[in-house]
Amino acid sequence: MPTRTHFALVFTVALLAGTPLAHAQETGMDPAQTLLELETLQEPTDKQQIRFVNEAVQEDFAHNTDNYLALFSGAFGNRVVIPRFAVGAQVDAEGTVGQMVNPSENGQVPLWEKTPLPLDIPAGGYVVLAFDTSYQKNNFKRFLATRLRPGGQVRLLAEGKEASVQEVAGNTVRPILHLQGKPVFSTTEEKVTLGGKVIPFDPQHPLTLQFEGANLPLEPDGSFVTEVSLKPGLNNPGFTLLRASGNVTRSQLIRQVVPAAPSFQPVVLWMEQYTSMGLRNTEDIRQFLVRAKHSGINGIAIDVKGYEGFVSYLKNDLTGRPHISTMQGPARQGSNPQLDLLGEMVRQGHLLGLNVYASINTFGEGSMRESALIGSYPRWEEQVYHWADGGQILPVRQSKAPGRVVLFVNPVDPDVRDMELRTIEEIVKNYPVDGLILDRTRFDGGFADFSPTSREAFERYLQPLGKHLTRWPDDVYRWTWDQNGNPVQQEGPLFLDWWTFRARVIGSFVQEARKVMDRYRTPDRELQLGQYVGGVYDNLYEFGINWASPDFQYDPRLQLVNARIYTPEYLQTGYLNSLDFVMLGTYQNDPFSVVQDLTIAAVVSQDKKPLLGGVGLQGASDPEVLRELLQVHRTYSSGMMLFEYSTANLDTIRAGLENQQYTTQMWVGVSTPTGKPLMVDAVDVPRANNQLVLYTARFGASTQTARYGVEVTIGPDGVVTEGKNLEQARNWNFNNPQDNNSLIPVRGLVLSAMDASGSKVKRQGLALALKPGDPVRVARLKLEGAKNGSTVEKEHVLLQGQMEVLGTGAASLSINGQPVLLRNGKFVQVVPLEVGSNTIRIHAEVDGQVTLERTLQVTRTED
Numbered sequence: 001m002p003t004r005t006h007f008a009l010v011f012t013v014a015l016l017a018g019t020p021l022a023h024a025q026e027t028g029m030d031p032a033q034t035l036l037e038l039e040t041l042q043e044p045t046d047k048q049q050i051r052f053v054n055e056a057v058q059e060d061f062a063h064n065t066d067n068y069l070a071l072f073s074g075a076f077g078n079r080v081v082i083p084r085f086a087v088g089a090q091v092d093a094e095g096t097v098g099q100m101v102n103p104s105e106n107g108q109v110p111l112w113e114k115t116p117l118p119l120d121i122p123a124g125g126y127v128v129l130a131f132d133t134s135y136q137k138n139n140f141k142r143f144l145a146t147r148l149r150p151g152g153q154v155r156l157l158a159e160g161k162e163a164s165v166q167e168v169a170g171n172t173v174r175p176i177l178h179l180q181g182k183p184v185f186s187t188t189e190e191k192v193t194l195g196g197k198v199i200p201f202d203p204q205h206p207l208t209l210q211f212e213g214a215n216l217p218l219e220p221d222g223s224f225v226t227e228v229s230l231k232p233g234l235n236n237p238g239f240t241l242l243r244a245s246g247n248v249t250r251s252q253l254i255r256q257v258v259p260a261a262p263s264f265q266p267v268v269l270w271m272e273q274y275t276s277m278g279l280r281n282t283e284d285i286r287q288f289l290v291r292a293k294h295s296g297i298n299g300i301a302i303d304v305k306g307y308e309g310f311v312s313y314l315k316n317d318l319t320g321r322p323h324i325s326t327m328q329g330p331a332r333q334g335s336n337p338q339l340d341l342l343g344e345m346v347r348q349g350h351l352l353g354l355n356v357y358a359s360i361n362t363f364g365e366g367s368m369r370e371s372a373l374i375g376s377y378p379r380w381e382e383q384v385y386h387w388a389d390g391g392q393i394l395p396v397r398q399s400k401a402p403g404r405v406v407l408f409v410n411p412v413d414p415d416v417r418d419m420e421l422r423t424i425e426e427i428v429k430n431y432p433v434d435g436l437i438l439d440r441t442r443f444d445g446g447f448a449d450f451s452p453t454s455r456e457a458f459e460r461y462l463q464p465l466g467k468h469l470t471r472w473p474d475d476v477y478r479w480t481w482d483q484n485g486n487p488v489q490q491e492g493p494l495f496l497d498w499w500t501f502r503a504r505v506i507g508s509f510v511q512e513a514r515k516v517m518d519r520y521r522t523p524d525r526e527l528q529l530g531q532y533v534g535g536v537y538d539n540l541y542e543f544g545i546n547w548a549s550p551d552f553q554y555d556p557r558l559q560l561v562n563a564r565i566y567t568p569e570y571l572q573t574g575y576l577n578s579l580d581f582v583m584l585g586t587y588q589n590d591p592f593s594v595v596q597d598l599t600i601a602a603v604v605s606q607d608k609k610p611l612l613g614g615v616g617l618q619g620a621s622d623p624e625v626l627r628e629l630l631q632v633h634r635t636y637s638s639g640m641m642l643f644e645y646s647t648a649n650l651d652t653i654r655a656g657l658e659n660q661q662y663t664t665q666m667w668v669g670v671s672t673p674t675g676k677p678l679m680v681d682a683v684d685v686p687r688a689n690n691q692l693v694l695y696t697a698r699f700g701a702s703t704q705t706a707r708y709g710v711e712v713t714i715g716p717d718g719v720v721t722e723g724k725n726l727e728q729a730r731n732w733n734f735n736n737p738q739d740n741n742s743l744i745p746v747r748g749l750v751l752s753a754m755d756a757s758g759s760k761v762k763r764q765g766l767a768l769a770l771k772p773g774d775p776v777r778v779a780r781l782k783l784e785g786a787k788n789g790s791t792v793e794k795e796h797v798l799l800q801g802q803m804e805v806l807g808t809g810a811a812s813l814s815i816n817g818q819p820v821l822l823r824n825g826k827f828v829q830v831v832p833l834e835v836g837s838n839t840i841r842i843h844a845e846v847d848g849q850v851t852l853e854r855t856l857q858v859t860r861t862e863d
Contacts, residue, residue, distance in 0.1 A: 028170025067132035073169035093124030183557035195225035266639035268299035273306035307364030309372030366407030387487035435528035548574035587616030610638035623662035669852030729767035777846035
């Protein structure tokens with residue numbers, strides 16, 4: 001009988017001696033030795049390979065990224081639990097399909113069950129379970145879901161001949177090792193406890209379990225546990241179950257982390273180009289950098305070539321790139337044409353002991369409206385093959401592809417690459433930056449680039465491999481449409497070669513950038529090269545990004561979505577050796593997810609280069625959430641990048657970095673004609689859902705907001721001059737919304753509200769509160785000394801802080817009805833406390849208009 005290779009991957013970490021012990025008198029066929037298939041009998045007939053028989057692979061994380069059909073007969077038990085995103089079917093002794101879990105309706109993707117569901121194993125029959133990593137691209141789940149129907153007929157084949165379930169399965173049950181915990185994780189502990197269970201376990205037929213080559217006892221229920229000592233870095237402790245139907249080896253990949261001292265960790269604040277335009281002179285820069293250093297930040301990453309292709313420096317002798325002050329878009333105007341922002345940031349940053357890195361949007365060369373270079377070099381524009389264009393290849397600005405913001409150029413084009421390398425060189429040649437960070441050093445997505453230039457380069461890549469491109473782009477993939485009009489990507493024979501080719505394109509560019517940098521490195525100038533990438537490695541192949549170590553080998557325990565991408569040829573494209581560090585967009589607010597992404601990144605890098613995790617400041621506005629995220633990154637990464645400057649509260653950053661509770665409270669209130677003030681959620685930050693944001697001229701020329709929000713413009717005299725979508729929000733009818741993106745008056749303000757879809761709270765609240773002609777006053781109050789709900793032991797609390805008028809007007813403040821003396825807006829006030837609960841009432845006015853009212857409850861304990 002011909003031999004077949006078992007598809008499942010296992011991890012072997014120990015050399016074992018001895019003879020496997022039999023679990024029982026085994027009968028039935030081993031899928032590793034015999035080709036087993038399930039065949040449908042309805043026309044057109046179809047069949048799919050069975051890769052596991054009576055083996056609980058659905059409970060084993062080693063198979064979570066596998067693609068398979070598994071068969072379970074009565075020897076396995078009475079029932080099988082079908083996971084949420086798997087497909088299951090009963091088949092009785094006559095081969096008739098019975099109940100199914102997650103079947104397809106009319107060829108559609110199944111409506112996945114919300115919980116795992118059990119299927120009973122019919123007497124004399126079996127249950128078949130399908131799992132794979134992509135319903136559309138693989139054909140295991142789709143095979144069961146679409147080709148099997150209750151009442152339909154199927155049969156089993158062994159080496160192409162019909163076989164009964166008894167012949168296929170016999171009385172054999174193949175136990176597996178189920179390990180507790182994540183297959184890949186990080187810890188700061190030097191020792192960890194590992195364990196798991198043999199499933200199924202029959203105490204009447206004992207098995208031998210080994211850990212690192214030594215026997216490990218099993219409990220009566222088949223469970224086991226042991227303590228493991230770890231070394232710093234990656235550890236791979238493994239268990240092996242000896243069984244007659246082939247040994248099973250399982251292990252967990254554990255990263256033992258030794259946190260670096262905080263004084264040696266980089267804490268880099270990222271500045272987008274358009275937000276840094278608010279720094280208009282050297283004094284603005286100095287004040288900002290002094291405050292940044294005081295907060296614990298020791299590095300600045302400033303985006304000096306935005307995605308439109310304009311630059312924030314004046315020494316452009318190698319490229320002639322236009323300065324940002326020449327941009328025409330309303331949201332991009334207002335930059336000082338005489339200010340060399342990069343030069344001043346480097347000069348003043350170095351005086352303060354800060355590292356300054358220049359960042360460039362490498363292959364971003366425009367928006368859909370404005371570009372520095374594309375008008376002169378239209379051939380550079382990427383060409384996309386997107387389903388929205390009905391199978392056509394089009395320049396991106398002619399494409400109907402949704403969501404396009406950045407106009408990418410083609411990284412394959414030699415002239416494009418030359419321009420970007422000259423951009424890098426003119427920066428490091430003319431400015432003593434400490435390093436350069438590559439951003440958007442990638443293709444736009446899996447749909448780009450399909451230009452003639454890319455096609456010719458792909459053909460040259462294929463020639464040494466003995467492969468040929470005969471149909472373009474079908475040999476890579478082509479778009480078809482199912483019976484309901486949904487796009488389907490059909491892979492061609494060169495599908496995997498395409499991703500490897502694109503990764504080589506990006507990797508070779510990074511290597512060329514490294515060579516440029518090295519020409520300007522000296523013993524006194526380290527000049528580091530870094531790259532910003534997304535926090536999740538497993539979708540980066542679509543963009544041509546493979547920042548991995550060339551020593552990285554794909555490990556199924558990583559559970560990456562499309563494991564088959566990581567061929568030996570693809571893995572050879574890893575370019576980590578050309579980088580000095582990697583910045584990761586680990587912006588989740590869930591610390592566990594952050595640690596998992598950092599762990600996977602450490603495996604991808606083989607812990608060979610510093611990894612700086614990214615903290616998303618806008619999503620971590622709560623000081624305690626921010627503190628936890630900063631400390632997680634401090635522990636599990638080599639440092640951190642804080643994104644982004646315009647959303648940075650330097651006071652909360654300082655407290656979080658020092659792992660201290662932030663006791664300062666800050667409120668911004670807006671007066672209304674009713675006397676009931678509105679509370680502002682944020683100042684001068686990009687507007688998000690469920691926010692009322694106040695914009696001042698420091699943010700830029702306009703609010704840069706999208707439609708469906710509500711905005712109110714307040715002139716320098718404190719009177720509402722304009723409103724957008726006020727009537728729409730009041731009547732709750734947004735059929736004809738006005739564009740937002742209001743211009744910000746030089747000495748005026750803009751209030752901007754947005755909610756999650758369907759919600760009225762922020763938008764309707766603003767629209768009902770204000771209208772053109774209304775007088776408006778705004779104040780910001782910073783308070784330290786007591787927080788709402790706090791407990792103290794003293795007879796009083798000392799409240800101190802500052803009240804600042806935003807816009808026009810004179811401020812007044814009272815606490816518990818007592819006027820507070822303001823000196824340049826600052827104040828100190830003693831508030832006596834009674835034993836028990838105390839109410840502290842804060843009342844702020846500007847020009848007699850109530851701008852803010854807050855109440856704090858403070859409890860004083862007995863002496």
